[in-house]
Every structure is written in structure tokens, then in C-alpha cells.
Amino acid sequence: MNQTRPDTVCLTFDFDALSVWLGGYSRVTPAMLSRGEFGARVGVPRVLELLARYDIGATFFTPGHTAESFPDAVAAVLEAGHEVGHHGYGHEDPSTQTPAEERASLERGLAALEKAAGQRPWGYRSPSWDYSDVTLSLLVEYGFVYDSSLFADDFYPYRPRLGDAVSKDRPLQRGEPAPLWEFPVHFSLDDWPHFTSNFDPYRVGLSAPSKVFEIWAGEFDYLRAHAPGGVLTLTMHPQVIGRGHRMAMLERLIEHVLAGGNVRFARLIDVAQEMEEAGER
Numbered sequence: 001m002n003q004t005r006p007d008t009v010c011l012t013f014d015f016d017a018l019s020v021w022l023g024g025y026s027r028v029t030p031a032m033l034s035r036g037e038f039g040a041r042v043g044v045p046r047v048l049e050l051l052a053r054y055d056i057g058a059t060f061f062t063p064g065h066t067a068e069s070f071p072d073a074v075a076a077v078l079e080a081g082h083e084v085g086h087h088g089y090g091h092e093d094p095s096t097q098t099p100a101e102e103r104a105s106l107e108r109g110l111a112a113l114e115k116a117a118g119q120r121p122w123g124y125r126s127p128s129w130d131y132s133d134v135t136l137s138l139l140v141e142y143g144f145v146y147d148s149s150l151f152a153d154d155f156y157p158y159r160p161r162l163g164d165a166v167s168k169d170r171p172l173q174r175g176e177p178a179p180l181w182e183f184p185v186h187f188s189l190d191d192w193p194h195f196t197s198n199f200d201p202y203r204v205g206l207s208a209p210s211k212v213f214e215i216w217a218g219e220f221d222y223l224r225a226h227a228p229g230g231v232l233t234l235t236m237h238p239q240v241i242g243r244g245h246r247m248a249m250l251e252r253l254i255e256h257v258l259a260g261g262n263v264r265f266a267r268l269i270d271v272a273q274e275m276e277e278a279g280e281r
Contacts, residue, residue, distance in 0.1 A: 005229040007263045008271060009220065010183065011058040012148065013047060014125065014237050015039065015077070016091055019065040023091030023127060032198075035239050040070040043242025048080050050247060054254055056265040061087035061125040061148075064112030074116045083267040084113060085123035086144070093128035094135050106138055123268050125149050129185060136162055136178055146181040146272040148233060153184045155223050155230030157275065177281075181272045183233045188215055190235040195246065209249035217256050224260055231271060 014020075018036040021028050051058055060077050062084050067074050077084060088094075089109040094102045114120045124139055126149035139147055140162070150160060160182045163175025187193050194212045197205035216234060223230045241250060257263055 005274075007223055007227075007229065007260070008231045009257050009263065009265050010231060010233045010268050010271065011051070011056065011265060012085075012125075012233060012235050012268065013058060013060045013241075014087060014127075014235060015044065015060045015062045015066050015073070016087070016127075016237060016239070017063075017066040017070055017073075019063040019088075019091035020127075020237075020239075022065070023063075023088070024093070039237065039239030039242060040066075040073045043238030043240075044073045044076065046242050046247055047236075047238055048076060048082075050251055050254075051082070052080060054258070054265075056254070057081055057083070057267045057270070058265075059083040059085050059123065059268045061085040061123070062113065062116075063087045063091050063127065064089035064109035065091070067112045067116040071116055078117055083123065083269045084117050084121055085125060085148075085268070086110065086113060086121045087125050088127040091127040093130060094126055094132045095128060095130040097132060099132070099134045102132055102134060103138060106142065110142070122146070123148065123272070125185075129187075136160055139180060140178055144180055145276070146183060146268060148183040148185055148268060150182050151184055151186060152182070154186065154219075155227035155232060157181045157183050157231060157271070159281070181275060183231065183268055183271075185233055185235055189219060189233070191240045191246070192235075192237055195240050195243075209245055212246075213249050213253055213256075216253055220253075220257055220260075224263075233268070 017040050018033050021032040021036055060082055062074060086109050089105045092105050110120060122145040124144045124147050129149050152158060159177035161175040162178050165173040194207040195205050220232055223232050
């Protein structure tokens with residue numbers, strides 16, 4: 001990592017809309033789907049207005065299902081200059097798919113996003129933040145520049161490995177670095193587990209925004225002190241962050257970041273291309 005680069009914060013939004021409910025739950029109700037529609041009707045416009053006010057470019061990981069269901073919202077994201085990344089077709093979990101199913105979802109999502117955006121996406125995020133045994137090789141085959149689904153670092157993008165071998169009976173046998181960048185994520189830096197409630201004891205949700213601000217601002221402050229030239233990737237969902245009190249927290253966080261000086265907000269694709277052009281490894 002180039003430690004002379006300004007510290008970077010990447011705001012990313014998983015524009016799941018209806019697909020997160022259709023792809024992840026066995027029983028889907030109209031009320032659940034209406035949460036997803038809130039993201040398109042209310043959340044996206046609010047997010048776009050806030051980003052425009054601070055002149056921030058962001059990345060919106062968008063399932064093909066969303067692109068086909070809410071084309072006007074996707075068009076508004078693109079018209080505002082933001083990046084649209086691949087997020088499956090119907091928010092499928094690749095770790096539960098056969099290789100043929102995973103390839104079909106990847107191709108269908110690519111086709112939908114190419115139609116909506118007029119060009120193919122270069123970034124990918126797994127809808128489940130998980131891989132199958134073939135996910136990384138598929139991303140390489142289809143020419144993706146970066147992924148943002150894994151957890152092996154916090155502030156420095158890295159090259160995930162192809163062909164790792166590991167079991168409980170022997171230590172890790174490392175494979176070869178893949179020719180794409182990984183922008184690591186973490187559940188503590190995702191609005192969904194903090195805020196979303198679905199009558200599931202595991203997913204408590206409904207945290208106070210002040211709690212989430214403390215975590216996210218603390219992570220940024222640690223980057224500033226200990227990870228020069230680092231990249232902080234935050235994950236949000238329009239149907240979650242789009243509530244008024246959470247939007248106020250996001251604006252407060254933006255102002256906290258900007259107050260630090262020598263820091264920038266950037267789209268993931270811009271950082272990835274910058275590292276490629278610099279010949280970083």
C-alpha cells in the first residue's frame with residue numbers, strides 16, 4: 001500500500017431492494033418486500049442528496065433483480081456519477097449454489113447491469129459475504145478488477161489467493177495471488193446487523209445511531225493514527241440507512257471524516273484502478 005496516499009473512506013451501498021428478502025428467507029411477506037421498496041422509493045433519493053451535498057462519489061452494489069425492478073433508481077445513481085457494482089442477480093448465496101448455478105447468477109446479473117448502465121460493472125460483492133470453492137476463479141475468468149466480500153485485512157486492500165488448501169489435519173497451503181483486489185469488509189462496519197430487526201433473536205438490530213457512530217468514527221480514527229494510506233470500507237443499505245435518524249448519523253460521520261484533513265472519499269473502482277496504475281501488489 002502506498003502510504004503517501006491520502007487516507008480514504010469508501011462509502012458503499014448494497015442496493016438490494018426486494019432481492020434481499022426474496023433471496024435469503026424461506027417465507028416472504030408483503031411487509032418484508034415493502035422494506036425493500038422503501039430503499040428504492042425513499043432511501044436512494046435521500047442518500048443521493050446527501051452525497052451530492054458533500055460532492056462524494058460512492059459505490060452501489062446492485063443485484064440484477066434490482067436493476068430490472070427499479071430502473072429509474074439505478075439510472076439516478078448512475079446520473080449522479082456513482083459506481084454500480086455486481087451483487088448477484090437475485091441476492092443468491094454463492095456458497096449454497098452449484099458451480100453451474102453460480103455461473104448463471106453471475107452472467108444474469110452482468111447482463112441486467114450492462115443493460116441498465118450501458119457498460120459492465122468491474123467490481124463484485126457477494127450477496128452473502130461468502131464464497132463457494134469456485135467464486136474467486138469465476139471473478140477472475142469474467143475479468144473483475146476487484147471484490148469486496150472477504151475479511152482478511154481491515155485497512156489495506158490485498159490480493160485474495162486462488163487454490164488455497166486447508167483442513168483441520170494440516171496447516172494452510174497457500175495458493176497464488178489472484179489478479180484482482182480485495183477491499184475487505186466487516187459486520188461491525190455494516191448497517192444491516194446494527195439496525196435491522198426481523199423478529200430473529202440473532203439479528204437484534206434497532207441500535208441507537210450514536211452507538212454506530214462511535215464504532216465507525218472510532219475505526220476511522222484508528223486508521224488515521226495507525227494505518228497511513230489506508231482505505232476504510234463502510235457498507236450500508238438504502239432500505240436501512242435511509243431512515244431519517246440514521247441519515248443524520250451518516251452526515252455526522254461524513255463531517256467527522258472531513259474534519260481530519262488530508263482524507264478523501266472515493267469510489268472503490270477509482271481506488272482499485274489507482275493501485276493498478278501504480279503497480280502495487
